[in-house]
């Protein structure tokens with residue numbers, strides 16, 4: 001199988017290639033990975049490979065047969081995209097009902113029909129149960145490709161009937177050639193910093209670099225971290241209120257940078273010299289002012305906040321929770 005446009009993830013590519021070449025590709029695939037890790041790109045490649053007419057499975061998707069061309073243009077009649085956004089419950093049960101009816105129609109042109117269900121974690125439990133009915137006993141001509149942040153956000157019954165594929169952020173070395181080509185004006189140091197900041201998830205890195213506001217997260221996060229220990233909550237609240245509404249990439253950047261800072265502070269406490277955050281002086285300050293237990297609590301809190309960011313809560317409530325949870329982690 002070919003993976004044009006999907007960077008890194010060598011192990012996953014090998015696994016998929018061997019399934020494709022041996023003709024053992026499961027009928028329902030579940031792609032999991034953080035936002036920006038390439039879920040949509042991989043789903044597109046797999047859908048295209050399923051309809052591609054090239055005689056050699058190793059060369060699919062060939063990109064030049066009529067099916068590949070239609071798939072690339074988004075006009076292939078046997079590939080249908082369904083789904084929601086990253087937000088909870090944005091994938092409606094009515095969409096599942098529609099796809100269940102549609103699923104029994106025979107393919108128009110290709111040997112199979114492919115349903116791509118994007119952000120399946122945005123389905124309600126009711127929606128997942130409705131989906132299960134067709135995934136359990138699908139018509140022979142139907143293939144499913146589900147994408148989600150984490151397979152554990154889906155029902156166990158869905159997980160057990162799909163084949164999980166895990167995408168990961170790529171390493172700096174894997175990301176850099178692509179970044180240099182696409183962002184030639186950015187310095188090497190900035191490209192490395194932003195890759196670390198967003199955990200090698202190129203989709204988010206691209207968005208962050210296009211807006212150029214990722215740098216704000218590198219000034220805001222250390223200020224928030226240092227405000228956690230202020231005597232009154234208002235200092236921290238004022239800093240958190242600088243987070244703009246409707247800028248998920250910046251909010252994600254701040255949470256990621258806080259994670260790196262707390263991690264670096266723990267390393268400093270353990271006497272290790274490796275630092276991932278570009279603000280080592282803040283990490284030193286945190287290491288002096290906080291106990292290891294508090295820092296570990298803060299790291300756990302970031303994981304909770306990262307999940308919360310995608311729930312349907314309004315911005316003001318998110319800021320309030322951010323403040324309260326960070327202070328609670330250090331016992332304030």
Ligand SMILES: [Zn+2]
Nearest residue numbers: 052062065068
């Ligand atoms: Zn093709």
